[in-house]
Amino acid sequence: MRLHKLNPSIKALTVILLVFLLSFVFDPVTPLLYWLFIVVVTFSLGKVETRKWLLIFVPFLVVALGYVWTTAVFSNPPAGTELVTYWTIGPVEITNYGLSTGLALGLRVLCFAGLSLLFILTTDPVKFILSLVQQCKLPPKLAYGLLAGYRFLPLLTEEVKIIRHAHKVRGANRETGLKGKLFALKRYAIPLLASAIRKAERAAIAMESKGFTGGRSRTYYHQIHIQKQDWLFFGLMIGLFFLCVFVSMQLGTFRGYGDI
Amino acid sequence: MTAPLLTVDNFTFSYDEAEKPVLHNLSFTVEQGEALLLLGPSGSGKSSLALCLNGLYPAAVDGSSTGEISLAGKKLDAYLPGEASRRIGVVFQDPDAQFCMLTVEDELAFGLENLNVPREEMADRMEWALGLVDLQNYRTSPIASLSGGMKQKLALACVLAMKPDLIILDEPTAMLDPVTTKELAETIKALHAELGFSLLVIEHKLDHWISFMDRCLIFTETGEVMFDGIPEDGFSFYLDELKEQGVWLPKPLVFSEQLNMAGKLPLTEDELLAAMNWQAFEKAGQLLQKERREYSGTILETRKLSFLRGAKPILKQVNVRLPKGALTAIVGPNGAGKSTLSYTLAGLETPDNGEVLYEKEPLAHLSGAAMSEKIGYVFQNPEHQFITDSVYEEIAFSLRMQKKKEADIEQIVGEILAACRLQGLAHQHPFSLSQGQKRRLSVATMLVDEQSLFILDEPTYGQDQKAAAELMKMVEKRLAAGFSAVMITHDMELVAAFADQVIVLVEGEVLFAGVPHDLFSDRSGLLEKAQLERPLAYSIREKWRLRGESLAASQA
Secondary structure, three states: OOHHHOOHHHHHHHHHHHHHHHOOEOOOHHHHHHHHHHHHHHHHHOOOOHHHHHHHHHHHHHHHHHHHHHHHHOOOOOOOOOOOEEEEEOOEEEEHHHHHHHHHHHHHHHHHHHHHHHHHOOOOHHHHHHHHHHHHOOOHHHHHHHHHHHHHHHHHHHHHHHHHHHHHHOOOOOOOHHHHHHHHHHHHHHHHHHHHHHHHHHHHHHHHHOOOOOOOOOOOOOOOOOOHHHHHHHHHHHHHHHHHHHHHHHHOOOOEHHHO | OOOOOEEEEEEEEEOOOOOOOOEEEEEEEEOOOOEEEEEOOOOOOHHHHHHHHOOOOOHHHOOEEEEEEEEOOEEHHHOOOOHHHHHEEEEOOOOOOOOOOOEHHHHHHHHHHHOOOOHHHHHHHHHHHHHHOOOHHHOOOEHHHOOHHHHHHHHHHHHHHOOOOEEEEEOOOOOOOHHHHHHHHHHHHHHHHHHOOEEEEEOOOOOOOHHHOOEEEEEOOOOOEEEEEOHHHHHHHOHHHHHHHOOOOOHHHHHHHHOOOOOOOOOOHHHHHHHOOHHHHHHHHHHHOOOOOOOOOEEEEEEEEEEEEOOEEEEEEEOOEEEOOOEEEEEOOOOOOHHHHHHHHOOOOOOOEEEEEEOOEEHHHOOHHHHHHHEEEEOOOHHHHOOOOOHHHHHHHHHHHOOOOHHHHHHHHHHHHHHOOOOOOOOOOHHHOOHHHHHHHHHHHHHOOOOOEEEEEOOOOOOOHHHHHHHHHHHHHHHHOOOEEEEEOOOHHHHHHHOOEEEEEEOOEEEEEEOHHHHHOOOOOHHHHOOOOOOHHHHHHHHHHHHHHHHHHHHO
């Protein structure tokens, strides 16, 4: 089973379902275990560049640490919770409750990031959209529109560069400060929008001129199927989640939605 | 005789019922296998007609129409949605805005999927279509990696794969350089002969098309047909009207006029050659002796300029000198580094190595403000340069930057508006102007600054003959006043007619720097290497010479 070969819709469904399930978990052990599984699955079943993965993952790590810190410091335990204070720094008290909730939240963020990366780095956006059309009944009108738009992104960055040069030559980039920068942004936006709208219109006409009606009656060159391995992946990921819940329960650390 | 493929009967079309119709009472037919040329000024509704013919308009724009269009004996309205578009393929002008998929094969598949072609058949049809345009080796390539010419060939392949009865070419070469244009036109010519589809060509520059057009329609500015017949007659009967409309005439025709040649109007180079006699040839030789502008000194020079993009060298040790008071042209194939060189000359990009000297002083020592006072740049797409909300403010912008008095600004702006024929448009939004007006405004904004050097990127690109001529007149006036200019261009006629110096750039290296006459007289293969086309006058001279040699050889 290779992650790249899986049906994108099922992969997306799996990720969404897991994000949903993870939101009901409030202890740090379950997401920690699960995060480890996600990493193992990502690198063993998917061909993912470690450098690229880290590059996107690190910012999430920072966000997660922020969660841990703020929740640990500003925790608001319900009345009657047994609190153990680990550290006291001035008026700030770090308690067992605060720390564990903070870690749970932080690790949840890491799990979300891990799952998203697993999806994004192993999925071809074109196949994803085609799969949405073929499996999830996304209207072709919308799907092929999205694809055409996706094509324009690199063209737009190229255009921003030219506009920046063009404005610099006219001496229009001399204002500094926040107000000047915002003003410059507005000036870039108009030519950029004008050309984007024109390109979009032309592309739409070109698509229609090739007999595209937006209707469902069409054949597909890339037929995207759902195979056994897709459900296997689905089962594996959900199974692993419940395994983590089970282990955490055995350790006595599990805290779910009802246990707050 | 069988019924015509396409019949247009009393057809009128308008975008809005309240507005004047774009197309007015059109009636014409297209026979099976016929090649039809549509001629007319920009804005005469030719592109709208293309979209009406394949059934997209009026529905797509909520326009309204009267009269009838029938395809293969059946009214267009009677076809199911999308069905007419399948029988009439269109290749549009913008190579970047006619695809919706990322790779060559997916794009080809898109059209076939719309046709409900069974999946098993697709591969064969794709191979076949790619083979026709010589792109078989690019089947899995990303479209973004193709050159402009290859993209247009792909667009053609996509249309061919659908096996249409009629192919409409809506200025397919407007964004291509002359060599690629020639290649595309020749491909289409061969395919038209081989496959026998009907062809409807809308083009501004006719030179490569005219030789295989069976008939031509000439449109008026108001969207009426004023001529329907063979191209030769069209050009002889309506020559003055066509000139007045700013239509680009075939180069041989213009040339024969310059030589005052009598007789039938030549439309192709071969016809011109056949019609020429010794006297005409002598006269043609005199035309090459262009009056030279006087200039001296150097305004800008580069020393061992190198520029890298990533690890890839874009410019390699470039040494160029721009004479003061002269027009220097930079020419070369796409991707040769022309834009990068011009950006570096304008101080917009910093070279990795070497330096640019402005009047012997390193450009890098100047502040941004000082630089934009000395060097101006007119970009290819005028819209990129507009920064304010009205034509007036656009011209006043840099005057305000210089903290000039309001009364002075008003006077200067008024003068510039008059000089660029933009009076009455002062309060319009720059984006609402026509293509030619936009171009003039973008040049006007540069004129007001009075920078001693200005750089023009493809100044005549996408413009009709009249607008292009006007623009070059403005440039020449500037040069006469002692300013210096650089232009990047693919148009060798423009170089031959206006440039004092020409720099040939190939793969980041300067292969030639000198007067255009020497470049175009070169016989060492330099022109081929730089993918440059000889201007007509030089090409005629070459062919005449070769003919003379073979004649001499046969007599010896």
